[in-house]
Amino acid sequence: MKIVFDFGGVVFRWHPASFLARVWSHRIATPEQGAEAAAVFFQNYGGDWGLFDQGLIGADEVVRRISARTGWSHGDVETVVRAVPDELMPIPGTVALIRDLKAAGHSLYFLSNMPEPYADHLSASYPLAEWFESGVFSGRVKQSKPVMPIFEIAERQFGAVGAELLFIDDHPANVDAARSRDWQAFVFTDAASARRELVSRGLLSA
Template sequence: MRIVFDFGGVVFRWHPASFLARVWPHRIETLEQGAQVASVFFQNYGGDWGLFDQGLIGADEVVRRISARTGWPRGEVEQVVRAVPEELMPIPATVVLIRDLKAAGHTLHFLSNMPEPYADHLSQTYPLTEWFESGLFSGRVKQIKPGAEIFAMAERHFGAAPQELVFLDDHPANVDAALSRDWQSFLFTDAASARRELVSRRLLSA
């Protein structure tokens, strides 16, 4: 079977509320405030940030647009954009899950909404080619989840029929988009529950 991993919040740490609280302590005192600011900053990964994710605008332009839209100083917005790579640290339990799935004989791929600068950082910093046979970053292919085209591109790129693909993602819309194309898919909340789900599907032994 071919197992497809999302990256942010699945393979790599991505918790916008705590991330923003760390980068902007002068603006954010609680995780609740962090979540509110994150919804404005990242626009639920639509808007300006969605264009950045999709590789249609670069880092300088997304900084300019977010600053203009929100009134936050450009230097502070740039501070957040520059700090994202250090937030994207591997989640140890997911790395173990990846190794166990490979040991069980499965082929692993990734499908990630990721701006090009961060995709480059991850590719250069972590052993992606050791963990995954192949993968697609939205910023490089100029398409984005949950759009149908990136899933179609993934099927072609992975050389797999939809029914052969098992997709783990932490956003319900992306899971639903995969299911609509006849992928097997489920919502990732943490590595332990994902492991239990994979065991229940007989893709891993208990």
């Protein structure tokens, strides 16, 4: 089986509300405020941030646009954008899952909405070539999930048709999009439940 992993929130830590609460401790006092700020800042990965994800604008421009749109200071917005790479730490349970899946003989790939600067950071900082046979970063192909072209690009790059692929992503919209291409897919909530799902599919031993 060819198994495709999302990155943020699946392989690498990404929880925008708590991230903003840490980076903006002067602005955010409660988890609820963190969630509200994250919704405005990242626009559910559309808008300004969506263009950044797709590699259509760079870091300086996304900072300028978010600051202009929200009224938050340029410095505060830039602090967040620059802090993202350090937030993207590997999730130990998922790394163990990757190693176990490889040991079981499965081919692993990734499909990630990731701006180019962060894709470059992850490629330089972690053994992606050891974990995965290949992968697609949105910022490098100028398309992003859940729009169909990025799934088509992935199929070509992975040399597979939809039915041969199992996709693991933490956003239901992306899982639904993959299923519409006839990919197998399920929503990731944590590494332990993902392991149980893979065991139930016969892809790992209990």
